[in-house]
Amino acid sequence: MNQVIVSALLGLGSATLFAGLAVALVVQYRATGMINLSAGAIATFAAYIFYWLKVEHAWGTAPAFAAGLLGCVLLGVLFELAVVRRLRGAPPLAKLVASLGLLLLLQALFLLAFGTTAKTAPALLDTGLTSAVRVFGTPIPTDRLYVTGILVVVTGIVALGYRYSRMGLSTTAVAENEGGAILFGIPAQRISLYSTVLATVLAGGLGMLIASQSQLDPTTMSLAIVPALAAALLGGFTSFIVSAAAGLAIGIVQAALVFLQTKPWFPTVQSTPLPGVAQLFTFVVVVGALWLRGAKLPVRGTTRERRLPPAPEPRRIATSTVALTGACVVLVLLVPAAFRQGLMNSLAGIVICLSLVVIIGYVGQISLMNLALAGVAAFAVQKLTVTAGLGFPLAPILAVAVAILFGLVAAVPSLRLRGVTLAIATLAAAVAFQEFVFKNSTFGQEGGGSFLPAPSLFGLRLGPEADFPGWDGKLPSPVPVLACVLAAAVIAVVVATLRRSTFGQHLMAVRANEGAAAAVGVNVRNAKLIAFAISAGMAGVAGVMTAYSFGGVAASEFDVWIGLSLIAFAYIGGVTTISGAIIAGLAFPGGLGGVALQSWTGLSADWLSLAGGAALLATVVVRPEGLALAHAEQLRSLGSRIGRFRQRAPAGRGGDKAGVLEE
């Protein structure tokens, strides 16, 4: 028991990071309604400034720290004016995606400015390496205790400030009823600005304090956002003290779990400590808290809050399918080999984005775990093929079934959750899948990656070396690309048909208002479960396509940040439309657009990531409805101007109605 306590105390460094980020998240959410996924990256941003000035330019500790804080203030002001203010009335998903845009932008900047090698950050509190307090005979470094103490004091000040100061009370008023607060003369925009800057400074200050106990690289502190979200959730995104205490508790329990893993009775995998237990614990905390509370986040009384963009009914399904499939076939036969692989990557991206169209666009369930479900199918097809010896197509069919099963399990929380709470729960689930399942050498990755042989059917090879008339022998053969075209076309038709069906109308009704949908006889529970199953099945198809395309599976292919990027691209394209999914799939890095851009410009992937993050922020702010709908609107406007089209129902009309009804 003593050792458990000691281990828990040794985890105070991580615990303080989780707690501090949770407080920053609450500050931001209370004033702006934004769940800022980039809080960890902002902490990294400040830590890099401190490192750069202190180590590379020999500044003193105090001026370097002040410069780090100043950098955070500037970043906060810029983020507020350019993004947060413009998204005040935007749907929660748009705000989430915007914060993701900042995260991607900052990470790309870190890579370009400081390279890939993790830096050793200088200590802000130089207590000496051996300064320690002995607890049960084990030295506990004093710097952890100091940092935790500072966090406790700062959290107390913030809590008291929000409880008694004019700004704090104004923030509470804005959070509860923004319209009313404005009528009473409370400057909502200024409150938003102050809060964004405060959240940024809190995260940044913490980053500079913690970095020396950690590693200064683009991802380490960014990843701490997931337990921080769990802590903020436990605090209802309202209470600073509960959030901070929850963050500390999560960090301490995670550290104790690391110690308990060394015990002989603790479950192991292949005689080694079970991986991902800490992340699984975070997921259990999130789901448990949400399930027990059964509550959603406090609804903010914004002046006007838009819902998701309209989801127009697809028209001319057969014509569009034939035309797009034909175009793909022509592309496959004519373009150079690299573009064939790019198209194949894009087709897998399109299919997974279509799964997002179903679950987010049609039912309004912000699920962030679809790439994880794709990973489940990918690992399943690999295990079924290599370990169980099943062939094609039985193995992929069963793999998709496994993904559906997991999707249904994941759907259970959605019966009680909506909006951003569901987003947080599914984000924690995605991280748990990544760490606990995919990195488990029994269920997931073996060695450097799990090999998957190319598929064949009745002796006919379907992999990258498959024979094809007139093939020039350059990889990949057109055969697997054509198979992917076929799969994507079938999935697209399924989605289009689903939207036009009676069940599709039910889904739209659920998206608009669950209570109203139930009142008119829609079985909301079943509708959600079926939608989750369909979406998971599609994600599974994408996972299988990916596994065959790469000739194997690795956990890093289904990383949570890639999943978030995918959702961001889906949002840019238009998360409510099939055309939006196609745009997203084509634009996704490694897809056709990325291959073309890379081959024409020669830009490195880091520069493309930087451009992607900036484009994401710009699109969310300027075209929150997504490129597909914006493009459709422009086409309609052009058509009416030149008089070529009569006043018949344009492509988006049905959807517009749905959108208007929702408003």
Add this chain to the structure above:
Amino acid sequence: MARESNSIRAAHTTRGRRRRLVLALGALLLSIAAAGCGSGGSGSGSTQESTASAAASAAPNTDQSAERSIQVGVEYTGGKKGKADSDLPPLGIGWANANGGALGQPWATRSVEAAIEFVNNELGGVHGRPLELIQGSECDLGASAQQGTLCAQALLNNPDVKVILAQSVGPGAQSFNSTAVGNGRVPFVSAVPLDPSDITAKNTYFMAGGPLGLPALATFQASNLKAKTSAQIWPDDPSLSGFLKGYKTLLKSKGIEPSVALFPPGAPDVTSAVAAAQPGSQDAVQTMPFSPSQCTAIYKALTSLQVSTPVLGTGQCLDPSVKKQLGDFPKWLYFSPEPNPNIEDPSGRVGATVWALKKYDADHWEADIQSSQDQAYFGLVLTIAKWLNQIVPKDIDLKSFDAVAKAFHGPAWGGGAKVEFGKAPAPALGSNSERFSEYLGDGKWKYRSGWIAAAVPGA
């Protein structure tokens, strides 16, 4: 072509079976290796302290003359002193590496580029023809899994690529290796395998075993440190977890009781994980940091926990940033499949590497050569040049390349003393040995062992 395709297919379909076989044997590999290493190791050295180079030395390889360096290079590659003929068509070496991304290791590209310059400007190229490094913008394995496939296909589709050289790391590593290793079109050369199944692939050549070299560490701890207990502090990474199981078994077979703790590679603080392994009460501590900052974090954790046990570290701890932060490198024991660049090397190859890197990678060589496998990748280019010099350019194909690779028995430039390809059960693994040295502080080093060979899966 059809025959070749059939062979590719056969290779792919049997690879899964081989993989299972390898993994099944994986449990046995380390215990069998125990027998192989138990006699005190093999190779050119022994498990005892190397008396020949036991004298502490501080970076003695930095002042080798140009003439000696070039002479050593010419003798190794079989080339001619002077520049390659730029009028002759170049011989292409396809290159893939994680240059960017969070796991990027750009030093390997710098090292390979410097070696190409060395061969082309000083060693007369290959048959007088210059070597050309072919690396498209798609060949950044640090970007994504998609890039891995795109890169492998681009290299395999390029008729100018005579051999693929790669460092398979990053998100694109798995997809790259799935396509490129044992591809049946172009020989594949790398320093270490990504996966145990790679060492059975055809037309594939690895100069070191990477994690497969772990048995050497067990031998060293048992024989040199006389350890009965050992704290194992490893990153929680799936690419290593499979090896850890066998390694634990091997340590036990050597009479060492391991205490294992994993730290998440992205953990903000590793102190609790380090403490969980109870390093203070063990006879030895073995750490496996992936980066200099991980090493610093582990060092700080061990120091704050006031651990005085002998510690084994990796080259990541010898990055200048570690020295900058801690005032000096940790005074630990270090293991590496490469010669220590700070200790005198009678063969002159280490000196020649340093000389060439100083000339062709002036800005980075000093940091790279300490902390990374700079010598190994530099050496791979020279070894490829040596092999290609033995084949008439028009006859370069899988068969001729395989023949010269199998005829090569070392010593490898930047690697172990003995090399042997084509030997069952790991035909693609030419060498699998480690050498241990100790940092004494103030830039002084000494070897603590000769080359200790590690048995390979199924041996």
